[in-house]
Amino acid sequence: MGIISKVHPVRSHSNAAQGGINAALNPGDTWESHAFDTVKGSDYLGDQDAIEVMCREAPEEILHLEHLGVPFHRNEEGKLGTRAFGGASQARTFYVADITGQAIMHVLYEQLMKYSDLIDRYEEYFTTALAIDDDGNCVGAVTRNVRDGSMELFEAKNVILATGGNGQIWKPTTNALICTGDGIAMAYRAGAPLMDMEMIQYHPTTLAGKGFLITEGARGEGAHLLNAKGERFMEKYAPNKMELASRDVVSRAEQTEINEGRGFPDGTVALDITVVPKKRIHEALREIVLVGRDFAGVDITREPIRIKPGNHYTMGGVKTDVNGATSIPGLYAAGECACVSVHGGNRLGANSLLDTLIFGRRAGAHAADRAKRIDWSRPSRAILADEEAKIGEIMKRERATGRRISEIKHELGTTMDKYVAVFRDEEGLTKALETVRRLKEEAKTAYIDDRGTVFNQDILGALELSFMLDSAECTCIAALHRTESRGAQYRTDYPERNDEEWLKHITLTLDGDEPKIGYAPVTITQWQPAERKY
Amino acid sequence: MAEYTLRVRRQKPEADDRGPAGPYWEEFEVELDPTLSVLDGLLQAKDRQDGSLGVRCSCRAAICGSCGVKINGQSTLACLTQIGEAQERANRLARETDAGADGDGDGNQPIVVEPMGNMPVIKDLVTDMESTHWKKIRRVTPWLIDDGNPPERERIVPPETMVDITQTIACIQCGACVSSCLSMEADPDFIGPAALAKAYRFVGDPRDVDTEARLNDLAQDPHGIYDCTHCFSCVDACPKGVAPMDQIMRLRRLAGHDHDIDDRNNGRRHETAFVKIIEKKGTLDESLLLQESYAQGIKGKLKPSKAAIKGLLGSLPTAIRGIKTGKMRSLPKLIPGIHPKLPGDAQDHVKRIYKHAEEHREELNLYISGVEDDEPAEVGASAETTVENAEERRDS
Numbered sequence: 032m033g034i035i036s037k038v039h040p041v042r043s044h045s046n047a048a049q050g051g052i053n054a055a056l057n058p059g060d061t062w063e064s065h066a067f068d069t070v071k072g073s074d075y076l077g078d079q080d081a082i083e084v085m086c087r088e089a090p091e092e093i094l095h096l097e098h099l100g101v102p103f104h105r106n107e108e109g110k111l112g113t114r115a116f117g118g119a120s121q122a123r124t125f126y127v128a129d130i131t132g133q134a135i136m137h138v139l140y141e142q143l144m145k146y147s148d149l150i151d152r153y154e155e156y157f158t159t160a161l162a163i164d165d166d167g168n169c170v171g172a173v174t175r176n177v178r179d180g181s182m183e184l185f186e187a188k189n190v191i192l193a194t195g196g197n198g199q200i201w202k203p204t205t206n207a208l209i210c211t212g213d214g215i216a217m218a219y220r221a222g223a224p225l226m227d228m229e230m231i232q233y234h235p236t237t238l239a240g241k242g243f244l245i246t247e248g249a250r251g252e253g254a255h256l257l258n259a260k261g262e263r264f265m266e267k268y269a270p271n272k273m274e275l276a277s278r279d280v281v282s283r284a285e286q287t288e289i290n291e292g293r294g295f296p297d298g299t300v301a302l303d304i305t306v307v308p309k310k311r312i313h314e315a316l317r318e319i320v321l322v323g324r325d326f327a328g329v330d331i332t333r334e335p336i337r338i339k340p341g342n343h344y345t346m347g348g349v350k351t352d353v354n355g356a357t358s359i360p361g362l363y364a365a366g367e368c369a370c371v372s373v374h375g376g377n378r379l380g381a382n383s384l385l386d387t388l389i390f391g392r393r394a395g396a397h398a399a400d401r402a403k404r405i406d407w408s409r410p411s412r413a414i415l416a417d418e419e420a421k422i423g424e425i426m427k428r429e430r431a432t433g434r435r436i437s438e439i440k441h442e443l444g445t446t447m448d449k450y451v452a453v454f455r456d457e458e459g460l461t462k463a464l465e466t467v468r469r470l471k472e473e474a475k476t477a478y479i480d481d482r483g484t485v486f487n488q489d490i491l492g493a494l495e496l497s498f499m500l501d502s503a504e505c506t507c508i509a510a511l512h513r514t515e516s517r518g519a520q521y522r523t524d525y526p527e528r529n530d531e532e533w534l535k536h537i538t539l540t541l542d543g544d545e546p547k548i549g550y551a552p553v554t555i556t557q558w559q560p561a562e563r564k565y
Numbered sequence: 566m567a568e569y570t571l572r573v574r575r576q577k578p579e580a581d582d583r584g585p586a587g588p589y590w591e592e593f594e595v596e597l598d599p600t601l602s603v604l605d606g607l608l609q610a611k612d613r614q615d616g617s618l619g620v621r622c623s624c625r626a627a628i629c630g631s632c633g634v635k636i637n638g639q640s641t642l643a644c645l646t647q648i649g650e651a652q653e654r655a656n657r658l659a660r661e662t663d664a665g666a667d668g669d670g671d672g673n674q675p676i677v678v679e680p681m682g683n684m685p686v687i688k689d690l691v692t693d694m695e696s697t698h699w700k701k702i703r704r705v706t707p708w709l710i711d712d713g714n715p716p717e718r719e720r721i722v723p724p725e726t727m728v729d730i731t732q733t734i735a736c737i738q739c740g741a742c743v744s745s746c747l748s749m750e751a752d753p754d755f756i757g758p759a760a761l762a763k764a765y766r767f768v769g770d771p772r773d774v775d776t777e778a779r780l781n782d783l784a785q786d787p788h789g790i791y792d793c794t795h796c797f798s799c800v801d802a803c804p805k806g807v808a809p810m811d812q813i814m815r816l817r818r819l820a821g822h823d824h825d826i827d828d829r830n831n832g833r834r835h836e837t838a839f840v841k842i843i844e845k846k847g848t849l850d851e852s853l854l855l856q857e858s859y860a861q862g863i864k865g866k867l868k869p870s871k872a873a874i875k876g877l878l879g880s881l882p883t884a885i886r887g888i889k890t891g892k893m894r895s896l897p898k899l900i901p902g903i904h905p906k907l908p909g910d911a912q913d914h915v916k917r918i919y920k921h922a923e924e925h926r927e928e929l930n931l932y933i934s935g936v937e938d939d940e941p942a943e944v945g946a947s948a949e950t951t952v953e954n955a956e957e958r959r960d961s
Contacts, residue, residue, distance in 0.1 A: 093719075098719075102727040102734055104724075104728075105723075145708040483579060485688050488619060
């Protein structure tokens with residue numbers, strides 16, 4: 032068993048999951064309630080069988096993490112305590128201050144060190160492609176060792192993608208520079224369908240310009256959203272849940288305020304955390320105190336901080352079943368790169384760590400079981416030669432031939448943030464798709480400066496860009512195709528949800544050079560689609 | 566927007582047609598808003614001028630811990646340092662040195678960016694953390710050792726203990742403290758600030774059952790908790806307020822005081838002697854420190870233990886070196902008994918401080934700030950002040 036990661040594992044982006052992780056663990060809470068909130072949050076696009084699995088298994092997962100050593104917040108009795116989160120009918124978010132993801136990931140890395148004789152770690156190995164055998168099974172992956180540039184073909188009975196989201200397609204984004212959707216694109220290239228790619232979450236509270244995240248936990252602790260007139264505008268949009276309506280609802284409300292001239296001149300509204308007791312801020316929102324101080328020059332305990340909706344999460348990804356299995360035997364996916372689909376049109380806060388952990392574990396268990404049942408199949412060495420040739424070709428490109436990688440990335444990011452954001456329409460989406468397709472062509476001749484073998488980040492940037500462009504193309508096509516408004520997809524030219532036509536997933540499968548559109552049914556178990564109000 | 570010069574300590578990892586392998590300096594001119602970070606400056610240089618400039622980075626928000634570097638000599642994260650502030654510091658440093666005195670320090674000085682210290686460099690600003698930082702982390706058995714019998718539900722623990730260890734959980738493993746550690750410069754085998762802070766994360770965790778063994782291990786190791794010289798560099802360097810040195814001191818208190826671990830490095834006795842001398846005299850009586858450290862209360866006794874004599878003799882070369890190099894300046898002060906007490910009632914003040922400290926063993930912690938609401942916050946104040954400006958905006 033081995034873990035291959037393009038960065039040291041503790042640098043991975045789950046670090047940035049601040050607020051917490053949901054589970055119906057407290058007496059008086061039920062998994063059904065958690066599941067219903069998730070279904071409603073998804074705008075009824077989530078698959079209810081998968082949501083049931085996730086919510087049933089959530090409490091066990093929290094306890095497992097606690098036993099491994101995650102220092103979850105305790106109540107006065109010393110038992111696990113919770114905080115409130117958006118779109119939830121109960122306070123069921125378990126947390127470690129506002130560094131929950133970091134705490135969990137570091138504790139899991141502790142376990143990797145503990146079991147180092149069972150699990151090999153390949154830290155700073157960049158995966159460039161999946162190896163598929165003649166029978167269509169995934170049997171390994173090709174990597175480039177970042178430290179010395181050597182290429183290697185890993186053989187495996189199963190490959191589990193846990194490569195995260197693709198937020199770098201947008202600029203700005205809360206996502207780290209490494210979130211380039213590598214796994215999503217590699218699976219797509221290998222022939223696995225992607226699903227729900229139009230569903231892109233804009234988080235309601237990000238720092239203008241820099242895109243940094245201010246946790247939903249701030250609103251969970253009681254912070255208010257104010258427009259430039261000082262009005263708590265959520266009264267108009269979600270009179271019951273106010274600031275804790277689901278994220279798509281809050282982001283749309285903010286963007287409406289801003290578009291209609293009630294925001295600040297810099298295109299923001301204000302998040303007022305000063306209403307939270309100072310001691311509580313220091314204990315529970317420490318990271319946000321630092322983000323405010325270091326990146327916005329604001330003392331959040333004393334004054335409101337300017338925020339706006341910003342790109343945050345992709346609900347879509349590689350289509351999997353509840354065991355993380357994709358359509359390609361031997362290929363699994365879990366976490367943000369996968370689409371089970373438990374988030375549907377909109378993910379609830381504190382459900383992403385949960386999704387990752389539950390389906391990561393299930394994928395691991397299923398893959399382990401499969402490994403026992405099947406024989407080895409050797410991948411062809413040809414794929415290694417192909418990947419080496421691909422990199423060799425990029426290295427050889429001359430400056431005169433094209434644009435810089437960074438220029439293309441910048442144009443992609445600003446285009447997507449302009450047209451594939453909170454509000455969308457056919458004209459904008461068409462422009463975005465045209466731009467992405469032009470950039471795809473330009474990327475073929477884009478040049479890099481670094482010709483070396485040791486820590487050549489330039490070549491990795493070129494590979495990441497091509498992954499990003501594949502994902503972006505799929506997102507534009509799916510968003511154009513879905514002529515309704517549901518969850519994070521709000522079409523100003525089709526402002527209503529249309530269950531009759533669109534209570535279904537859009538899938539995208541590589542066909543020649545372009546994605547082919549298909550559909551998958553939405554699984555409904557016990558919650559019939561209803562009007563969504565917060 | 567402003568212009569800055571980044572003077573980067575680069576390292577070419579391999580020879581090629583552009584030249585041999587090795588370190589060199591290169592200056593990059595960048596143009597960006599002063600509130601953006603030095604990392605933003607480096608990335609601009611990389612994006613627009615030289616894509617081969619090596620720097621690890623990911624989150625840009627001081628969470629992932631990738632971009633540890635030295636900026637103007639100070640170990641920190643590149644993403645956390647505003648470039649405008651780095652410029653001011655570079656100018657201030659230049660003024661304080663000869664360059665300033667010569668009159669060259671008027672204009673903007675280059676902002677100096679170097680790879681972290683105490684680690685081998687792989688390429689440019691990319692260091693080998695595996696062979697240094699992570700090796701030391703693995704040294705402290707960095708996982709929870711429980712009783713092997715987890716309960717059906719969560720373990721019930723005092724809530725403040727979880728808040729307490731959250732300070733060390735807040736460590737993002739960036740290595741800035743390791744880079745800045747002066748003890749490690751002298752003793753590369755020192756377990757070091759990051760790993761010892763990590764150790765406290767388990768020692769302070771009531772769910773861990775190996776507390777005594779962990780403390781004993783860290784106290785007995787000649788490169789362990791007593792190797793720290795209390796210089797505060799790691800506290801300054803840490804971008805997350807983990808204050809590694811504080812965690813080391815807590816380990817010492819737990820080992821030496823609470824668990825009564827008598828270490829073979831003489832660390833506890835040295836510390837006890839130091840504290841005792843200050844309590845008595847207010848300032849350090851160096852004539853007593855050595856002997857008190859090795860054999861407490863031997864003054865006037867005729868038969869110190871063999872170990873104490875051995876320890877004392879072993880320390881002689883250090884003492885002689887101290888005298889030779891002028892670190893111990895006043896020879897008469899080495900004669901026992903003549904070191905003066907503090908004048909007036911100052912010594913009584915010192916004693917009162919001691920009494921207070923003994924009665925209040927406060928463990929200050931990031932997450933337990935002790936700050937209550939000191940004044941009513943001005944709710945929505947700045948939101949209101951800019952209402953007029955909002956009227957001007959109708960463009961989006």
